Amino acid sequence: MLDRRPRLVFRPIDIPDLVAGVRSASELDLPIAVRGGGHSVAGHAMPDGGFVIDLSRWRSAMVDPERQVAEAQGGCLLMDLDVATSAHGLAAPSGTFLDTGIGGLTLGGGISHIVASEGFACDALTGAQLVTADGRIVEVDDATQPDLLWALRGGGGNFGIVTRFRYRLTRIGPMYAGGLVFRGATADVLARLFTLDRDAPDALVLKANVWSEVDGSPIAKVNVAWRGEHDAGEAAIKELTSHPALVEANLRPMSWLQLQALNTPWPHGLR
Ligand SMILES: Cc1cc2nc3c(=O)[nH]c(=O)nc-3n(C[C@H](O)[C@H](O)[C@H](O)COP(=O)(O)OP(=O)(O)OC[C@H]3O[C@@H](n4cnc5c(N)ncnc54)[C@H](O)[C@@H]3O)c2cc1C
Structure with missing residues (x-):
């Protein structure tokens, strides 16, 4: 996505080190960028010719x-x-x-x-x-x-x-979460999702991705996160799970940490 070459990548050890780095960048008249997790797809942490302050040693x-x-x-x-x-x-x-x-x-x-x-x-x-x-x-x-x-x-x-x-x-207590996949009728699925989301308690968070298969057929993937016991979560989303276009349901009770680990990291450097 990006092909940029900073002038320098600086990994400070402690605050005095960081302050010295900031002053050096200023003396060298180089633009500073901070790199946290490096997830900015716009490349804000990696300017061409800049002074990158990489905080990867600061993870406590x-x-x-x-x-x-x-x-x-x-x-x-x-x-x-x-x-x-x-x-x-x-x-x-x-x-x-x-x-x-x-x-x-x-x-x-x-x-x-x-x-x-x-x-x-x-x-x-x-x-x-x-x-x-x-x-x-x-x-x-x-x-x-x-x-x-x-x-x-x-x-x-x-x-x-x-x-x-x-x-x-x-x-934070138990979570009930995972994904639902719908094939075809995605407009109807999204209409149900919007109604459900509007009236749902704050314990429910829904996110939808919609795309076309190679043959042009529409697919909707809905990510569900329910904050609470699984039976209440099942009841909260039955309007979606009862939809005839549902082809895959992968929802289960889990801990907060298990939910946070559900999306495995994408390898860096892919183009
Ligand atoms: C695969 C993926 C999944 C994502 N998922 C989510 C999500 O679930 N929820 C969500 O809200 N967003 C999500 N995002 C968007 C993400 O939050 C932003 O891209 C965010 O800017 C990434 O922060 P970073 O520190 O990893 O990125 P970096 O590229 O390191 O930094 C991004 C910007 O923040 C600045 N910055 C970083 N750390 C500091 C600091 N300590 N002090 C000052 N400035 C700093 C940098 O200078 C730069 O301008 C996702 C992005 C990707 C690529």
Whole structure:
């Protein structure tokens, strides 16, 4: 997709190292890009001739189960955060692919399997530590820097390098999830899905992909995530599972971590 050559890729060890890197980029007059999980298909983390700050060494996530808060380093992938939180029966609303970076995902919004009940990943962001373009270290929260926190919640990587994210967590129990495949009658399936989604409780999150087979016949794949026990989940989606165009159903009870691992990572470098 992209064929870019940065001038330099810098993997800082700690904050002083990172600050020194930012100052060097400024002295060399090179544009800085931050690489979190590297999932930006637009290539925002990999500018031609730029100074890439790669946070792949910064993947530690700590949880305070009493306060239901997680502190995660800026280079964490979803899997780092999910493994740390789920050990305490907690979750952050993050995303659906475990090798996505929490950095780009949170700063850009972040849509997860519990988006209807918990909002976007950026809604759960309660604080951050930033290194700014002039090398300053800034602690951000609602009390000290409300405008900056507001900007980080969806404003992208434009305000500094986030070295640490702080999230409000939610208690998470059993999930009932998987996929439904429909062949033909996809317009009717989507109409049912929209009605169901409009009236459903926030425990239900539905996502649909629609495409044509090689022979031109339409296919709809609906991803289902129900936050709760499986019998209530089955009842919540019976309008879809009773549709005559259903050809495949792959739904089962699972833990939050199993659901997060359902989408296996795509190998990097495919074109
Ligand atoms: C296979 C795949 C699955 C996806 N699934 C989901 C999903 O389920 N939900 C969803 O909401 N989105 C999803 N996305 C979109 C994804 O959230 C965005 O592409 C996001 O920007 C990726 O973040 P990253 O850190 O991995 O990417 P990167 O390419 O590393 O960075 C993306 C942008 O964020 C900036 N950035 C990253 N980390 C930091 C940091 N610590 N400080 C400052 N700036 C930073 C970078 O500079 C760059 O501008 C998916 C993308 C792919 C390719």
